[in-house]
Amino acid sequence: MKKEDTHNVRFAKLQDEYLENRKPETLVQMYTLVREIESNYILNYMAKHGLCFNSDELQDKIEDATIFVIDKYLKKKDFKIEKLSAYAHFGMLKALFKDKEKEQALKEISPEQWMEMTPTNWYEQID
Numbered sequence: 001m002k003k004e005d006t007h008n009v010r011f012a013k014l015q016d017e018y019l020e021n022r023k024p025e026t027l028v029q030m031y032t033l034v035r036e037i038e039s040n041y042i043l044n045y046m047a048k049h050g051l052c053f054n055s056d057e058l059q060d061k062i063e064d065a066t067i068f069v070i071d072k073y074l075k076k077k078d079f080k081i082e083k084l085s086a087y088a089h090f091g092m093l094k095a096l097f098k099d100k101e102k103e104q105a106l107k108e109i110s111p112e113q114w115m116e117m118t119p120t121n122w123y124e125q126i127d
Contacts, residue, residue: 011034
């Protein structure tokens with residue numbers, strides 16, 4: 001693939017290849033690309049909106065968003081995404097806000113409260 005290919009172009013090529021041959025290796029390449037995109041989307045969203053997750057929780061959210069996209073290929077034979085960026089964005093939002101009440105509570109904590117809390121148990125401390 002060319003270096004200048006966008007994620008959408010790279011994904012479209014992999015998707016076409018997968019729909020033609022159904023090789024697990026191609027699906028793994030699609031998964032890897034989607035995971036990279038979801039990681040970027042989630043990290044950018046967190047920075048923009050002042051969210052913070054511990055490392056394990058962040059990885060879980062990236063994984064959930066990635067699986068949201070890839071799982072459709074396993075469930076629907078003729079499933080096809082026209083524009084990955086839009087679909088991945090929806091997967092990101094779904095993963096980030098599956099537990100909306102805790103997310104809202106995290107946003108409402110003052111800087112002073114953050115400093116008193118330890119990163120390993122933020123959620124336990126806001127319940």
